[in-house]
Amino acid sequence: MPYVNIQVTREGVTREQKARLIDGVTTLLAEVLGKDPNTTFVVIEEVALENWGVGGLPVEAYRARKRPAAT
Amino acid sequence: MPYVNIQVTREGVTREQKARLIDGVTTLLAEVLGKDPNTTFVVIEEVALENWGVGGLPVEAYRARKRPAAT
Amino acid sequence: MPYVNIQVTREGVTREQKARLIDGVTTLLAEVLGKDPNTTFVVIEEVALENWGVGGLPVEAYRARKRPAAT
Amino acid sequence: MPYVNIQVTREGVTREQKARLIDGVTTLLAEVLGKDPNTTFVVIEEVALENWGVGGLPVEAYRARKRPAAT
Amino acid sequence: MPYVNIQVTREGVTREQKARLIDGVTTLLAEVLGKDPNTTFVVIEEVALENWGVGGLPVEAYRARKRPAAT
Amino acid sequence: MPYVNIQVTREGVTREQKARLIDGVTTLLAEVLGKDPNTTFVVIEEVALENWGVGGLPVEAYRARKRPAAT
Known part of the structure; x- marks a missing residue:
């Protein structure tokens, strides 16, 4: 029962x-x-871009810094 | 402190x-x-039907397949 | 299906x-x-005292500071 | 970055x-x-049988009630 | 990779x-x-006040009971 | 009450x-x-290396592939 x-x-x-x-x-x-x-339950959560951080930055700023690469 | x-x-x-x-x-x-x-903290998360899967299907399709039974 | x-x-x-x-x-x-x-799935997670913080302190230190009150 | x-x-x-x-x-x-x-991060959590409930019962009791069916 | x-x-x-x-x-x-x-991924989830409980009450009722203290 | x-x-x-x-x-x-x-509650979960995946691989295999870089 995952x-x-x-x-x-x-x-x-x-x-x-x-x-x-x-x-x-x-x-x-x-x-x-x-x-x-x-x-088996699967729950998908969609997170607003401004609420997701990576590299110490919100996703959009992170992508802009790296130059637009799809992630 | 649950x-x-x-x-x-x-x-x-x-x-x-x-x-x-x-x-x-x-x-x-x-x-x-x-x-x-x-x-004691209680957090309720409401998940859109299309974001919840069971039986390998989104909930609505799963319910339709089994014939409408409240779940 | 909670x-x-x-x-x-x-x-x-x-x-x-x-x-x-x-x-x-x-x-x-x-x-x-x-x-x-x-x-309905219920999953219980037991967390080691040193891994739970409240008041900016691990639970045991927090309880000691407040004087031992069951929490 | 799922x-x-x-x-x-x-x-x-x-x-x-x-x-x-x-x-x-x-x-x-x-x-x-x-x-x-x-x-993409994938984190697997293994939960002790006594900590997982379904049907209002811990998993083992639930399985026993339904007669042993792999779940 | 936290x-x-x-x-x-x-x-x-x-x-x-x-x-x-x-x-x-x-x-x-x-x-x-x-x-x-x-x-390092950081995900922020904002929870509607009516979906967050503490002290056995939804947050707003809890705050009202204690007299408005920022929490 | 985060x-x-x-x-x-x-x-x-x-x-x-x-x-x-x-x-x-x-x-x-x-x-x-x-x-x-x-x-404010803070809960730390420590995950066994074999239970954490990145790049489609368990962490240790992922690190070995990239050559040992602390992550």
């Missing part, structure tokens, strides 16, 4: 992408650990 | 229901473990 | 107390929000 | 299985959202 | 304050543990 | 370092947001 929490920056993740994440993680846990999908 | 995080799907939980959850969990920790309510 | 995470200091919580916490939280979510117990 | 937290019951998950989970989740996020693996 | 999650009540935290939190936590981890800022 | 969760790899963090992290984060929240230290 619980998986996925945190990503809020940048237009679509419903279809979310469904693929849910399906992919659930399948992975079934294949690797034999977990029953019916008791 | 910290309790409650994650539920975002489906119209009212302020009054939230207050009951906060009160109920705090009382439970006081009764079972003797924890002081003044240092 | 997920509840309970964090408490590691101070000899017994199996029986854990079972009461699990039962109590699950019942509360069923009563207040109509959630199905079979899809 | 962060993924995987919580499973502590039941002998091997290093090799953990490595597969880490690899699988990271690859999934790269494929679905284009996330850079070098800034 | 991951830090900061939960505060949603009460008008500014972008500039968030940037200071991100910078401060990242610097702290570099100074105390020698962690590389480029692999 | 709650802060700090996750780091389990690599011999000392009690004194933990106390400095607790103090530093609490002071930061008081300075930046005016939060009362007495209602």
Whole structure:
């Protein structure tokens, strides 16, 4: 009965992408650990860019400093 | 000084229901473990339906597949 | 399908107390929000005293400063 | 720069299985959202059986009630 | 490669304050543990007042009971 | 009444370092947001190296690949 929490920056993740994440993680846990999908929860949290920091900076400032590289 | 995080799907939980959850969990920790309510934090997170997966599917698709059963 | 995470200091919580916490939280979510117990997860995390801080101090130092009051 | 937290019951998950989970989740996020693996964190938490509840019961009691079905 | 999650009540935290939190936590981890800022993630979660409980009450009711003291 | 969760790899963090992290984060929240230290919780979680992944690999394999650089 796994619980998986996925945190990503809020940048237009679509419903279809979310469904693929849910399906992919659930399948992975079934294949690797034999977990029953019916008791596998996946929760996706989308975090505003200004609320996510890396390198001591909010994400946007961090990306700008490194020159725009998709992360 | 417990910290309790409650994650539920975002489906119209009212302020009054939230207050009951906060009160109920705090009382439970006081009764079972003797924890002081003044240092018991309860944080409720409401998760969009499309961000919650079970059975390898977003909640709505999962419920539809099983036929509408309240979950 | 709620997920509840309970964090408490590691101070000899017994199996029986854990079972009461699990039962109590699950019942509360069923009563207040109509959630199905079979899809309610409760995860208890016990945190070492030196890993929990309050008042800017590890718990033990904090309690000593306030004079021993159970928390 | 995703962060993924995987919580499973502590039941002998091997290093090799953990490595597969880490690899699988990271690859999934790269494929679905284009996330850079070098800034994708995966944290696995193994939870003692007595600390995980479902159906209002600790996992072992829950499984016993349903008759031993792998979960 | 630390991951830090900061939960505060949603009460008008500014972008500039968030940037200071991100910078401060990242610097702290570099100074105390020698962690590389480029692999230090800081995620800030702002929680609605009605979703945060303390003393068995939602924050606003708790503050009102104690007489308005900034918390 | 903030709650802060700090996750780091389990690599011999000392009690004194933990106390400095607790103090530093609490002071930061008081300075930046005016939060009362007495209602600021800091929880440190130490994660086994084999349970932390980055770059699609467990930490140790990741570091070995990049050549041993402290992270």
